[in-house]
Amino acid sequence: MTKVKVYTKNNCPQCDMTKMVLSSNSIEFELINVEQNEEAHDYVVNTLGFRSVPVVEVEGQETFTGFQPDKLQELKQ
Numbered sequence: 001m002t003k004v005k006v007y008t009k010n011n012c013p014q015c016d017m018t019k020m021v022l023s024s025n026s027i028e029f030e031l032i033n034v035e036q037n038e039e040a041h042d043y044v045v046n047t048l049g050f051r052s053v054p055v056v057e058v059e060g061q062e063t064f065t066g067f068q069p070d071k072l073q074e075l076k077q
Helices: 013-024 038-048 069-074
Strands: 004-008 030-033 055-058
Touching: 004 013, 013 069, 038 055
Parallel strands: 004 030
Antiparallel strands: 004 055
């Protein structure tokens, strides 16, 4: 099974929509709040190079940011 991580923060509508699409498609994911996890925040900013959330990291595939329902749907396959 493909491992999916979603980096999120509090009060983030795009994060909520991303989680909703993944859940409604029965796609398992690990949720990581960058406001509560300083190491995760540093990883997203310094290693992945993103400054906004959600960041969706899919094992063996492209990592992307923002609410991208088309890319999320592709994870179902």
